[in-house]
Amino acid sequence: MNYKTLWQETLSRLAIFIGKAPILSLFKDSVILESKDNIVTIGVPTSIACQFIRERYEIRLLELFRQALPGTAEIRFEVRGSLLEEDHPHKVDLKLIQGDEDKKLVRKLPNRSEVVMKGGMRSKMFNPRYTLANFIPGQENRLVHAACLAVAAKPSNIYNPLFIYGGVGLGKTHLLQGVGHEILKNYPQKNVVYMTSERFINEVVEAIGKRHTLSFKERYRNVDCLIVDDIQFFGNKSSTQQEFFHTFNELYDAGKQIILSSDRPPKDLDGLEERLKSRFGMGMVVEVIMPEVETRRAILNEKCQEHQVLIEPEILECIAQNVHESVRELEGVLIQIIAEMRLTQTTPTLQSTMQVINRLNRKIIPVGESAKPAVTHTVDDIITAVVAHFKVEKNDLLSTLRKKEIMVPRQICMYLIREILHCSYESIGENFGGKNHTTVLHAYQKIAQYIHQDDAIRRHINTLKRDIGVL
Numbered sequence: 001m002n003y004k005t006l007w008q009e010t011l012s013r014l015a016i017f018i019g020k021a022p023i024l025s026l027f028k029d030s031v032i033l034e035s036k037d038n039i040v041t042i043g044v045p046t047s048i049a050c051q052f053i054r055e056r057y058e059i060r061l062l063e064l065f066r067q068a069l070p071g072t073a074e075i076r077f078e079v080r081g082s083l084l085e086e087d088h089p090h091k092v093d094l095k096l097i098q099g100d101e102d103k104k105l106v107r108k109l110p111n112r113s114e115v116v117m118k119g120g121m122r123s124k125m126f127n128p129r130y131t132l133a134n135f136i137p138g139q140e141n142r143l144v145h146a147a148c149l150a151v152a153a154k155p156s157n158i159y160n161p162l163f164i165y166g167g168v169g170l171g172k173t174h175l176l177q178g179v180g181h182e183i184l185k186n187y188p189q190k191n192v193v194y195m196t197s198e199r200f201i202n203e204v205v206e207a208i209g210k211r212h213t214l215s216f217k218e219r220y221r222n223v224d225c226l227i228v229d230d231i232q233f234f235g236n237k238s239s240t241q242q243e244f245f246h247t248f249n250e251l252y253d254a255g256k257q258i259i260l261s262s263d264r265p266p267k268d269l270d271g272l273e274e275r276l277k278s279r280f281g282m283g284m285v286v287e288v289i290m291p292e293v294e295t296r297r298a299i300l301n302e303k304c305q306e307h308q309v310l311i312e313p314e315i316l317e318c319i320a321q322n323v324h325e326s327v328r329e330l331e332g333v334l335i336q337i338i339a340e341m342r343l344t345q346t347t348p349t350l351q352s353t354m355q356v357i358n359r360l361n362r363k364i365i366p367v368g369e370s371a372k373p374a375v376t377h378t379v380d381d382i383i384t385a386v387v388a389h390f391k392v393e394k395n396d397l398l399s400t401l402r403k404k405e406i407m408v409p410r411q412i413c414m415y416l417i418r419e420i421l422h423c424s425y426e427s428i429g430e431n432f433g434g435k436n437h438t439t440v441l442h443a444y445q446k447i448a449q450y451i452h453q454d455d456a457i458r459r460h461i462n463t464l465k466r467d468i469g470v471l
Ligand code: ADP
Pocket: 130, 134, 135, 136, 137, 141, 166, 167, 168, 169, 170, 171, 172, 173, 174, 175, 299, 302, 327, 328, 331
């Protein structure tokens, strides 16, 4: 498959999850520059688009690439300003990507990416997955959750503006969308607009270009609640700040609710005018923080329910203990594990879980430490994996004991030694209490046949192969 087709198909599948609008805005003029050594390099024309794509869609893109190019380990992004003008041969015609715009005037149905409202105002649709009910506050984020609930119950009452700040992937967007959602539920008449700061910036730039600044202000007249996500990007953009200042004041004076998020508190927003900083700090300023392990466990349980999967508690515990950077990462590991379960028909083990955690963390391992040397396996490795997987005694496995609970693991073990190491039937027999080579051959053939007939056997084999590191 060539790069152009691959990118076109990947974006089409991404559009199913995120809608067409973000594809048109964020991925415009982007290309796959190359795919080599399991690394896909994507060229993006602007750094702001690049940052947004990385933050929001990197894990999903990785999953999608893995479906088309199994083994893909990493995505790299490169900002290439020249893509804006250049007629790059890998460019995709984004118009060909399927969307569902015809339905965009219908407001409260899920899966729309954007909606045009009275006066030409646009709002992103709320992601139905982000509600206040499925945000797990834990001890750590009780305050911010309570503030959101209060605003949703009575907008423009006490907490105005509501300013939520915190690191990447800690739930700001989830909360903002959750409040918007809830306000609409409580007050269906209200005009609730959710936008990213990028959208606001684009609108200002567009309005200035068309000398339409008046109608720009008009458009915000009908808004009852304005939600702007990631306003740290307003820094050093003076015309945007000016417009936002006016819009903010008008809405505020008219008693409308404003909800903002940023990666840092108002006072630390670099390149932002003082008057805006003090306006932002006027209402309620709350921080979201990374939850402790107990809450992380609860979040994983919630996400398992959302995805309708059952995963062993020890696997969830392992994820909760080992992923502490962000909730997005926590969820990313879980989604990856679910995808692998479904694709390879295996059940996750502690080992495969750690592999996923390490793989998704690869970005932060310093260069040069990455690739592990190729592993050579021994008969012992396979025996150890089988013993651990079936929780049997090694001595029993290697004996001539004829109990059903031990015979299947033993036959699987023989099969794997033959498959992976290509040992002779005779030498395999020697490992198992001097069994005759025809017994080993029989075991091998039996398992080879069952793989096609018996789901459970196939799952055991796949899981074991992955644990051993050959899948
Ligand atoms: P941010 O906007 O702060 O970068 P997001 O709101 O996009 O982060 O959150 C990243 C992911 O983590 C989302 O899928 C969100 O649902 C999930 N998430 C974050 N915090 C929680 C939480 N406390 N409970 C449930 N899900 C959460």
